[in-house]
Amino acid sequence: MAESPPPETIISTRGVRVTFGKRFILDGLDLDVYRGEILGVVGASGTGKSVLMRTIIGLAPLYSGDIKIFGQDYVALHPREKQKMARRWGVLFQQGALFSSLTVKQNIQVPMREYLTLSPRLLDELAMLKIALVGLKPDAAEKRPSELSGGMIKRAALARALALDPDLVFLDEPTSGLDPIGAGEFDELIATLRQTLGLTVYMVTHDLDSLHSICDRIAAVGEGHILAEGPMATMLASDHPWLRAYFHGPRARAALASAKA
Ligand SMILES: Nc1ncnc2c1ncn2[C@@H]1O[C@H](COP(=O)(O)OP(=O)(O)OP(=O)(O)O)[C@@H](O)[C@H]1O
Numbered sequence: 001m002a003e004s005p006p007p008e009t010i011i012s013t014r015g016v017r018v019t020f021g022k023r024f025i026l027d028g029l030d031l032d033v034y035r036g037e038i039l040g041v042v043g044a045s046g047t048g049k050s051v052l053m054r055t056i057i058g059l060a061p062l063y064s065g066d067i068k069i070f071g072q073d074y075v076a077l078h079p080r081e082k083q084k085m086a087r088r089w090g091v092l093f094q095q096g097a098l099f100s101s102l103t104v105k106q107n108i109q110v111p112m113r114e115y116l117t118l119s120p121r122l123l124d125e126l127a128m129l130k131i132a133l134v135g136l137k138p139d140a141a142e143k144r145p146s147e148l149s150g151g152m153i154k155r156a157a158l159a160r161a162l163a164l165d166p167d168l169v170f171l172d173e174p175t176s177g178l179d180p181i182g183a184g185e186f187d188e189l190i191a192t193l194r195q196t197l198g199l200t201v202y203m204v205t206h207d208l209d210s211l212h213s214i215c216d217r218i219a220a221v222g223e224g225h226i227l228a229e230g231p232m233a234t235m236l237a238s239d240h241p242w243l244r245a246y247f248h249g250p251r252a253r254a255a256l257a258s259a260k261a
Contacts, residue, residue: 007034009071010168010200011056016065017224018048018055025051027224029065038194038201040211043221044242049204050094052221053170056202057091058082069168087115089168090161094176097157098145104131104156105141111163130159135189151182155189162193171203175210183207187214208247211235220246 011033018026025048033039043049054060056067058074067074074085090111098107108127112118118126131141134155145153154174161169174190175183187207191214194201205211211218211232218235220227220243228238235247 007037009033010035010069011202012066012068013052013056014066016052016055016067017063018051018060019063024063024224026055026221029221029225031219031226031229033200033202034217035200036194036198037216038190038203038214040215040218041202041204041221042206042211042218042246043227044246047221048224049221050172053172053202053204057086057089057170083115087164088166089170090164090166092154092157092161092169092171092174094172098153098160100145103142103144104136104148104159107145107156108160108163111160115164126163127159130162131156133162133193134159135185150177151186154178154186158189162197165197166199168200168202171201171205173204173206175205175207180209183209184213190214 009032011031013029013031016026016029016031017024029052031052041049041052051060055062056069062075070085070088072085074082077085098104099110102110105124105127108130109123112123112126128138128141131138136152136155136159140148140152140156145156148156158169158171158174161171171190175186178186187210190201190203193199203210203215215232217229217231219229220235220238220240222240222242227240228234228243235243238244238247
């Protein structure tokens with residue numbers, strides 16, 4: 001039987017160290033993210049999940065180690081090349097990070113205006129396509145973030161992350177603050193977009209339902225490195241005290257039961 005080729009590595013970090021002052025938040029972290037997967041990044045609060053995501057995309061300074069995205073050392077690239085590469089990923093920050101003075105349509109058009117030269121009509125058409133893609137109604141286009149529900153803000157932020165048709169998306173706690181039904185719908189949306197757009201998804205999350213329902217692999221961050229990495233079965237089998245408490249606690253049992261239902 002022919003062996004399937006090894007998965008293409010989209011992100012590779014080796015020996016990543018990040019410090020704020022004298023404290024190393026990350027201290028020798030190795031992680032690979034493969035094309036087309038949804039990777040869930042978990043860990044106790046304050047362990048450095050967001051810092052890792054920000055370091056990968058060049059928003060937090062790397063003290064030492066190597067980070068490759070699409071096979072290239074992003075930090076070492078010439079600014080012009082950096083800009084070109086950054087077009088290939090979209091980011092959904094924890095609180096959505098939409099510009100409050102702009103409408104949803106204008107927010108989605110921010111990266112388009114930065115990177116593309118398009119007529120106003122085409123910009124509008126593209127923004128409306130993204131709005132539909134994330135399941136928002138057309139009338140959301142002219143609303144400002146203050147007029148949106150939490151779920152709509154997440155969808156609008158996702159539409160902006162998808163503005164430039166990225167290959168890779170970084171999602172920082174995409175379902176936080178959503179009620180369980182809204183969170184489940186958002187998970188479904190992420191899974192559908194991964195399938196239809198062929199996205200690779202790097203998702204920082206505390207949401208056990210998301211981990212069970214849509215993540216192919218999970219990476220647990222703690223003590224400055226990756227404590228465990230693999231499918232849910234690997235997490236469930238781990239003896240590490242934090243992993244045991246997290247994946248076998250009462251909330252985990254409820255999430256497992258609903259994933260099996
Ligand atoms: N710009 C910064 N300056 C100083 N310290 C920082 C900075 N950004 C993050 N930290 C510290 O780094 C640590 C890791 O923060 P980070 O936000 O990555 O945690 P997290 O694992 O994402 O937590 P949570 O799950 O609560 O969002 C925290 O102790 C935080 O205070």
